[in-house]
Amino acid sequence: MPTSRADVATEHASRYLQQLCKHWAHKFPVEFDPTHGTIDLSLGRTVMDADAAALHIVVSTDEGGSLERLESVVADHIKRFAFREELTFDWKPAA
Numbered sequence: 001m002p003t004s005r006a007d008v009a010t011e012h013a014s015r016y017l018q019q020l021c022k023h024w025a026h027k028f029p030v031e032f033d034p035t036h037g038t039i040d041l042s043l044g045r046t047v048m049d050a051d052a053a054a055l056h057i058v059v060s061t062d063e064g065g066s067l068e069r070l071e072s073v074v075a076d077h078i079k080r081f082a083f084r085e086e087l088t089f090d091w092k093p094a095a
Helices: 013-024 065-082
Strands: 002-010 030-032 036-040 045-050 054-060
Touching: 002 065, 013 030, 013 036, 013 045, 013 054, 013 065, 054 065
Parallel strands: none
Antiparallel strands: 002 054, 030 036, 036 045, 045 054
């Protein structure tokens, strides 16, 4: 299963995690609390963990061609929530 991860430096990781989960909860299966969230999108699965310094995101999909699309969709949504700060998503293949 193709999987990638990004560690996004931000002091607002918990806020963004919860916003994204709430945003997609009406369309997709979502589970979350202030420090951990999972979203089962049609493109694949997104798992997020928040700490005081960063939002840690892992995305995975059954369809190899959809991994970049999933990365883009997740990053674009979080960037919209974080319009007050510049976030960097450096996606890397997950081991």
